[in-house]
Ligand SMILES: Cc1cc2nc3c(=O)[nH]c(=O)nc-3n(C[C@H](O)[C@H](O)[C@H](O)COP(=O)(O)OP(=O)(O)OC[C@H]3O[C@@H](n4cnc5c(N)ncnc54)[C@H](O)[C@@H]3O)c2cc1C
Ligand code: FES
């Protein structure tokens with residue numbers, strides 16, 4: 001059992017003792033390493049000032065370099081990783097092209113957001129250099145979704161991003177010699193890691209077998225990407241004492257795209273899931289595109305979103321109408337249940353036993369169409385006021401299947417089954433949808449909060465059902481005059 005965290009920081013190997021391993025990544029960088037280029041302003045994953053870059057060993061090589069928020073992450077989550085901070089972008093006194101371009105285009109005023117912006121742009125240039133993307137206006141804005149700037153009005157920053165000369169960019173694998181990292185990490189893949197400091201303890205098993213053999217899951221908290229948990233810790237809503245992380249279980253990152261289903265491992269990131277679902281579940285993939293920011297999606301997981309069980313989760317409604325299943329495991333048995341049944345009726349209550357962990361989510365490929373809606377104050381990086389998922393089958397204009405789930409209108413995401421029954425067997429028709437839209441607002445009791453009054457949320461649900469009807473009529477080029485009622 002190893003009792004330290006081993007990682008590379010700006011190309012240099014470091015081994016963390018037990019106290020440092022429990023620090024937040026941003027505090028460790030700023031207070032233990034004096035790498036104060038990384039700023040902290042919001043401490044809740046919203047502003048991007050604390051953005052750094054990370055690449056994780058995947059068992060054979062170092063994985064893609066991605067931007068993450070360091071303020072809501074813990075050092076023990078970076079065993080077998082390479083972390084690059086804004087200080088690590090420049091090599092031998094040559095500024096990184098993302099730094100040069102920000103200077104040239106006056107992309108900074110007060111400068112608080114600037115290092116985070118530069119790291120986000122550096123992640124973009126890396127993807128462009130690896131031919132994953134081509135830099136254009138849309139891409140620059142996408143990569144900067146998670147970075148707020150209060151001073152510049154963004155124009156100079158967007159111009160800076162657009163004018164990066166990609167020929168001037170060196171891949172990080174050319175800047176930092178990865179051979180040493182790979183050889184070091186290859187020797188660590190069978191290590192179980194356990195650390196404790198004061199009243200805190202973390203266990204990082206190297207495999208599910210080790211986990212089931214050695215861990216007392218009942219009395220621990222699973223920490224995945226920590227994009228929910230890190231915020232709760234920073235806001236003093238919870239203390240993480242005994243923790244398990246699946247981070248070192250290589251198979252937990254896998255996404256298997258099979259003929260009849262997509263099987264998603266517990267540690268697969270939302271970014272990878274967005275890509276993997278593009279072909280078979282384009283609506284779900286699109287909804288993930290406007291989920292949070294790249295920094296959150298690069299480390300946050302679908303399983304974390306599911307188990308967090310927020311009534312406004314942006315994935316739960318889809319998972320509940322798509323016949324998706326969750327696979328639960330303890331040391332003795334495996335259970336597979338429909339995600340629709342996984343949600344119990346009260347706030348954040350799930351059908352999960354205290355000794356179980358989620359290992360997979362399975363989305364079946366069925367001949368069903370989906371429409372997914374998210375209404376939020378801001379399109380990007382915003383929590384929904386209301387969201388809605390509809391799965392349906394139309395046969396000669398008749399609904400042979402209709403499943404409806406709404407988020408943000410009650411203590412959990414809600415399946416409106418009486419409305420589903422009202423629609424099944426009927427031809428698509430605006431009159432029916434006007435009727436069920438009225439029924440829906442009588443069945444929901446949304447709260448009023450900063451994201452919207454209850455009455456506003458009712459109007460949203462009403463209007464989204466009408467929108468769905470109009471969109472399906474248009475998508476299927478249905479002549480409404482020909483429909484016999
Ligand atoms: C700035 C910001 C923006 C966000 N935007 C959105 C958004 O647009 N839409 C949205 O829906 N959410 C959003 N979120 C919430 C969050 O990012 C998601 O819920 C994310 O999917 C959580 O995944 P995670 O891996 O980080 O979970 P964690 O924070 O690590 O864990 C969340 C919960 O899941 C449990 N858990 C994790 N893995 C397992 C497992 N294998 N078995 C059992 N339990 C497990 C944990 O114990 C914990 O209770 C946002 C968060 C932030 C900070
Ligand atoms: S400090 Fe705002 S995202 Fe981390």
Ligand code: FES
Pocket residue numbers: 107108109110111112113114148149150151152
């Ligand atoms: S330069 Fe001041 S917040 Fe961006």
